[in-house]
Amino acid sequence: MATAMIPPASARKTRPRGGMTRRRGRDWVVIGLVALGALAIVAPFYLVLVNSFKSPVDYATSGPLALPQALDFTGIGKFWERVNFPEKVWNSVFISGIVAVLAVLISMLNAFAIGIGRVKGRTSIVLLFLLANLLPQEALLYPLYYMFKSVGLYDSVWAVIIIFVVIQAAFGTYLLSSVYGTFPKEVLEAASLDGASRWQILWRVVFPISRPTLSVLLIFFFIWTWNEFLIPLTFLASNANQTVPVAISVLQGDRLMDVTTTSASALLGIIPTLIFFLIFQRTLTRGITAGAVK
Known part of the structure; x- marks a missing residue:
C-alpha cells in the first residue's frame, strides 16, 4: 500500500499566528x-x-x-440669541417627529393593502408611488404655494408637515410594498384560521414582525425631514415658524455674521441630529441586520 508522502517541515507553508495573512499591495491601496x-x-x-x-x-x-x-463662546452666544435657537429646535423636532410617525403609519397601511391585501392593479400603484419619489421639489413649489395660500395654511408648520408626510409616505409605501409582498402566507393563513380579522392580522402579526423595518424608516424619515431646506424656506415665512436649517441659512447672509458665529451655527445645527442618531443607533443597526421578516 502506497503511503502518503509528508513534506518536510521546511517545505510546508506556515500561516502567521492568529489567522492573519500578509496584506497585499491591493489591500494597502x-x-x-x-x-x-x-x-x-x-x-x-x-x-x-x-x-x-x-x-x-x-x-x-x-x-x-x-x-x-x-x-x-461668543459665537455660540450670538447665534443662540439672534435666532432664538430653542424655538427653532422645537419647530424642527415637532415637524420631523410628526412627519416620521404619520409617514410610517400611512406607509404601513398602504403597503398592507397593496402587498398583503393584493388590491387590483398592484404593480401600477407601486409604480405610481415610485414616480412620486422621482419628482423634484422645485416642481411642487408653485402649485403647493397657491394651494396652501387658498386654504389659509401658508406660513404654518402644518403645511410643511402635510407636504413631507405625503413625500415620505410615498417612499415608505414603495419600500414596504415589496417587503409585505414576500410576507409568509402560512403565518397569515394561520392567523385567519384562528379567527383574526384583517385589522388584528395587521397589528398582532404584521406589525410586530416588521417592527425593525418600521423603526429604520422612522429614523430615516426624522433625519431627512430635519435636514430639509427648500420647502421650509418657502412655506415658513415668519421667524417664529422657521426650522434650524432655515435659521442657519438666513443668518449666513447677514453682514454681522463672522466666521466663528457661522461655525457655531453649524455646530448647533449638527448636535441635535447627532444626539438623535446616538440614541437610536442600536435600533437602526438592529433594524438593518434583522431584515424585513424574521
Whole structure:
C-alpha cells in the first residue's frame, strides 16, 4: 500500500499566528483610499468644531486650522440669541417627529393593502408611488404655494408637515410594498384560521414582525425631514415658524455674521441630529441586520 508522502517541515507553508495573512499591495491601496475618504468626511467637522470656540481675533491671527488658544463662546452666544435657537429646535423636532410617525403609519397601511391585501392593479400603484419619489421639489413649489395660500395654511408648520408626510409616505409605501409582498402566507393563513380579522392580522402579526423595518424608516424619515431646506424656506415665512436649517441659512447672509458665529451655527445645527442618531443607533443597526421578516 502506497503511503502518503509528508513534506518536510521546511517545505510546508506556515500561516502567521492568529489567522492573519500578509496584506497585499491591493489591500494597502484600499486602506489608503478608505483613510482618505474618512479624512475628507472628518475635515469639515474638525473645522466647524475648532472655529466654533474661537474669538474673531483668534481666528484672524491663527487661521482656521489651528486649535483655539482659549475657549470662546461668543459665537455660540450670538447665534443662540439672534435666532432664538430653542424655538427653532422645537419647530424642527415637532415637524420631523410628526412627519416620521404619520409617514410610517400611512406607509404601513398602504403597503398592507397593496402587498398583503393584493388590491387590483398592484404593480401600477407601486409604480405610481415610485414616480412620486422621482419628482423634484422645485416642481411642487408653485402649485403647493397657491394651494396652501387658498386654504389659509401658508406660513404654518402644518403645511410643511402635510407636504413631507405625503413625500415620505410615498417612499415608505414603495419600500414596504415589496417587503409585505414576500410576507409568509402560512403565518397569515394561520392567523385567519384562528379567527383574526384583517385589522388584528395587521397589528398582532404584521406589525410586530416588521417592527425593525418600521423603526429604520422612522429614523430615516426624522433625519431627512430635519435636514430639509427648500420647502421650509418657502412655506415658513415668519421667524417664529422657521426650522434650524432655515435659521442657519438666513443668518449666513447677514453682514454681522463672522466666521466663528457661522461655525457655531453649524455646530448647533449638527448636535441635535447627532444626539438623535446616538440614541437610536442600536435600533437602526438592529433594524438593518434583522431584515424585513424574521
